[in-house]
Amino acid sequence: MKKILPVITLGLLTASGASFAADTSGPYIGAGIGVGIFSAGDYADDLGxxxxxxxxxxxxxxxxxxFNRIVGxxxxxxxxxxxxxxKNDIKTKPTSISLAANxxxxxxxxLRPFALIGLSSTNLHQTGNALILDKDNTxxxxxGLGLDYTPASLSGVGFRIAYQIDAFSVDSDINIKNGKLKKTSYTMGAGMAYAAVSYHF
Incomplete structure (x- = not known):
């Protein structure tokens, strides 16, 4: 994956002289693969x-x-x-369904530099010694930020490099106070850096 991203980036930059259709509106679909990044913040610290x-x-x-050159x-x-x-028998496999403005x-x-901003429903799919109370549908x-490239010569086929993240807060009975578990709120983030291929209709 580390070799794929630089190659696509170089291709996007060196192909900047290609022409592009004037009409930039319409639907598109895409799929990407990349490297996952998960930050548990204070939860990981309290977990030891x-x-x-x-x-x-x-x-x-x-x-x-x-809808146009700017908004999607x-x-x-x-x-x-x-x-x-x-040091803990805990695994997390976060997934999400997101809806965002492009x-x-x-x-x-x-070429299209862009930012994504919106909301998602995130599921942590935590297994093992799970202590998170609201690990489902948070x-x-x-x-996120990214760069799309859709050359006219490829008849709607486009390429993307991007980074995105879902930031959320969860509750967990993890802190022990006076011999009892204490419900604490933690901020976490699940993200990925990825390369994708898309088709614009």
């Missing part, structure tokens, strides 16, 4: 473990509609791979 280590391939599928809307399913906590600008050469803030 470092941040969980991600393994496997993260992926997403998405569809959207561009995007619906996605995101799988952030599996994360394991050191804000950016599509240049005549087909509301999250979905956001």
């Amino acid at each position: 473990s470092g941040d969980p280590k991600s393994s496997g391939v993260a992926y997403n599928v998405y569809t959207g509609y561009m 809307v995007e619906l996605g399913y995101n799988d952030y791979s599996t994360s394991t906590y050191d 804000l950016g600008y599509t240049f005549d050469n087909g 509301a999250a803030l979905h956001y």
Whole structure:
């Protein structure tokens, strides 16, 4: 994956002289693969473990509609791979369904830097010594940055490199106070850096 992202980035930049169709509106679909990133913050500290280590391939599928060169809307399913906590029999496999505005600008050469901002429903799928109380269907803030490239010569086929994250708060009975478990709220984030291929209708 580390070799794929630089190659696509170089291709996007060197192809900037290509022409692009004037009409940039319409629907699109895409799919990407990448590297998952999971941050547990204070939860990992209170658990007595470092941040969980991600393994496997993260992926997403998405569809959207561009209203013009600047504004679009995007619906996605995101799988952030599996994360394991050191010294604890706990695994987390966060997934989310996201709905976000796609804000950016599509240049005549087909390049489009963009930002995603919206909401998602995130599920942690935690197993093992699970202590998180609301690990299912947690509301999250979905956001990201990326670059799309859709050359006219490929008849609607496009490419994307991007980073996105779902940030959310969960409750857990993890802190022991006076011999009793104490419910505490923790902020976490599940994200991915990915490369994708899309088709614009």
